[in-house]
Amino acid sequence: MSRLIEILLEEHRNIEKLLRVLEQELDVFDRTESPDYEILQAVVEYLQDYPESYHHPKEDIVFEKLKLRDPSAVARIGDVEAEHQLETKRLRRFAQAINDILAGREYPRQSFHNVVRDFIDHQRQHMHKEEQLLYPAAIKGLRAEDWAEIDARLNNKKDPLFDGIAEKKFAVLRQEVLRWERETQASR
Numbered sequence: 181m182s183r184l185i186e187i188l189l190e191e192h193r194n195i196e197k198l199l200r201v202l203e204q205e206l207d208v209f210d211r212t213e214s215p216d217y218e219i220l221q222a223v224v225e226y227l228q229d230y231p232e233s234y235h236h237p238k239e240d241i242v243f244e245k246l247k248l249r250d251p252s253a254v255a256r257i258g259d260v261e262a263e264h265q266l267e268t269k270r271l272r273r274f275a276q277a278i279n280d281i282l283a284g285r286e287y288p289r290q291s292f293h294n295v296v297r298d299f300i301d302h303q304r305q306h307m308h309k310e311e312q313l314l315y316p317a318a319i320k321g322l323r324a325e326d327w328a329e330i331d332a333r334l335n336n337k338k339d340p341l342f343d344g345i346a347e348k349k350f351a352v353l354r355q356e357v358l359r360w361e362r363e364t365q366a367s368r
């Protein structure tokens with residue numbers, strides 16, 4: 181398998197870990213109405229930053245190549261870039277809901293539940309679709325020269341998408357959020 185696809189799958193697993201944090205906090209919200217909003221905020225900020233800047237652009241590289249190599253597969257998959265934009269919107273709505281609550285503004289209970297649930301579910305569906313449709317189509321449809329070109333970017337330490345700096349920073353952030361959630365859960 182292409183190294184880029186392996187990286188993308190690993191990134192999905194990391195996003196899934198954070199979705200589980202959201203889900204646990206949503207569960208607390210549903211039971212007690214007092215989740216840790218700062219943990220929710222930290223996850224939202226991570227997701228606004230990392231996938232937007234480092235994950236989606238990698239998928240867009242694959243998607244652009246696939247448009248040239250297998251337009252019918254692209255037609256079946258639909259518009260990945262547009263879906264990414266929709267995810268961004270959902271995340272913005274989620275961030276706004278947390279800001280409202282932290283600022284003491286009234287936010288209907290059911291609406292907050294729906295905003296969080298909606299984000300988690302769509303994010304999962306979106307990743308599932310990419311794993312079921314986009315990645316296999318790319319593995320099948322991209323040519324050796326496409327992968328060679330992608331690998332050249334992967335190996336270029338000056339390419340900000342692959343220089344490893346962001347990766348290290350976000351790995352630390354992710355570990356911090358996951359530890360914070362474990363400790364918060366343990367103290368409840």
Ligand SMILES: [Fe+2]
Pocket residue numbers: 192235239307310
């Ligand atoms: Fe993805």
